[in-house]
Amino acid sequence: MEKKVRVLLAKPGLDGHDRGVKVIAAALRDAGMEVIYTGLRQTPQMIVDAAIQEDVDAIGVSILSGAHMTLFPAILEELKAKDATDIILFGGGIIPDDDKTELEKMGVAKIFTPGAPTEEAIKFLREAAGSRSPKE
């Protein structure tokens, strides 16, 4: 049997808009993945610690407040510091195209912007998790 994809979803920063993250959580679950939603106002450290603890394939982060250029790099740093860069980091929110390109260059695997179907996220995660080689 194929291993189930495990995903940690989180909302970092002060933003409380959780409609998107909950929709994604439900869609990933319906697609047969295991989803852990951490809730609101998680620091990058809390997110990365939880991801390691839960042994997930990917971290999905939702930011609608405009603080994405601060929060994504902080999570990437934290992953590096904890030697966990094998965990896929993806995200979504109100993120302008230029920032999206820059974030993907920094190491965020994928950014989904408003209007993206959940189907896209499911497909992305299946592929990315399938080709992932976890560190021991």
Next chain:
Amino acid sequence: MFAGKFLEKIKEKFSSWDKNAEKYRSKKSLPRFFTISGEDINELYTPLDIKGSSADDYFEKQINFPGEYPYTRGIHPTMYRTKMWTFRQFAGMASPEETNERFKYILAQGGTGLSTAFDLPTLMGYDSDQPQSLGEVGKCGVAVDTLADMEIIFEGIDLGKVSVSMTINSPASIILAMYLAVAEKKGVPLDKLRGTLQNDILKEYIAQKEFIYPPKPSIKLITDMMAYCLKNVPQWNTISISGYHIREAGSTAAQELAFTLADGFCYIEAAIEAGLDVDEFAPRLSFFFNAHSDFFEEIAKYRAARRIYARHMKERYKAKNQRSWLLRFHTQTAGCSLTAQQPENNIVRTAIQALSAVMGGTQSLHTNAMDETLALPSERAALIALRTQQVIAHETGVANTVDPLGGSYFVEALTDKMEKEAEEYFAEIEKRGGVLTCIEEGFFQTEIARAAYQFQKEIESKERVIVGVNDYTLENEKIDIPVLKIDKECERKQIAALQKIKAERNNGQVQVLLDKLKQVATDGGNTFEAILECSREYATLGEMCDVLRSVWGEHVENPAAMQVS
């Protein structure tokens, strides 16, 4: 209104029409006709769909004249012919200086009210220099740390003339206190001030999630402020009970209506319990609804809201003052309906949504800018949004007559249905132990999350078409409208300004007043005056919130409220 005989005749005619129509119904039609909230809609509405319409007192009881109980048709007898709705554009970004500039621009372009957006640190009760604020300063609104920032925001604006709305909840008392302190310094008497504070904490637990303290002390903060304003700032709307965010979080129209009114009744009960007289405070309550894209459903929602509220105020809370029965409301078009794809189409969506708010009798209106799924509005986008209201007001003719859709079989039937669904929700909430228990147990949150997911599934299965998103898309679309960027310097400058204030103020006195606030909060006294005293001395918003956190603790969302399906 419709005599029994008349209805009999329509019934006969209806079946012959139905037989004839059958020939035109084909397999080509859509499998289902339903509103944006998922409510099935009939092919045709006639007097037969209006329940109880054969009763002699139907018209008087259900519809009546505008300005008369139960206010289905509007709260004023003459509505927009004598008082146009307020064109109130929500604005606020980056530094206090830039926000002041945008405010002056809005007023110069014919805006008739101001509405202030704060950044997330301000909304969450942190100063710009606290670690939690990193990267968020000035991003989704203006940063306010001390009275000095409020002085800049309202510099050169006559507070005695313009009504000012402020979207702030957990720290609402602090922001209002700073605003009153600005007015005092400008020499504007407090009884001349007009405006609205959002101050609706319940919908924060339910939908927007910008909460600090647990529900009980949060409600105490609100009733403290209400008591102060009744005496000192009599024209101020101390609370704007908001469905907007509930809808944005994904609720249906009926949920928006029911949960918002349930919140309203919860505040009313709290104020009565705090010893306030319903007829004194109720005229200062106002509401805030969303205008989504389903045109008739929205109009029915506003009409039902007025009728339900009037009935409950009169019958359940025994208000005697007619002004206590009036549901006055602000409307904002639906941000969640805007698309990042082909963003110019958002101008059209917003115009239609705004039209529904006007046909539904709103008292004031904010129209969204086309670029709000991309960033804060650019000046050009903000201007088009304001112009949209002006076109509706001056060119379309819809403001010429009161409640132009009153008597439409469809709209009346839909209004009745909305009222019925709201009453069913009230019964359910009551059964579950009331609003606070429902929040704690995640009832509202789960209902909303479920509706949001259902909506998304309908889009993905193409049962629902969103123009430019899942149909009528453009290949390789490149967005080429200008997008506002908040300068990274903004955070650094705001922190520098804050540190300067902290160095120059009377720090001894600030500490004395913060200690006093702590004492008052601990003893259960009225917190508002203590907050006002702190604000006058340039105590920071974060310092005051920290004092209250130390007394009341912080609210943490129950995992039950985080369930997704």
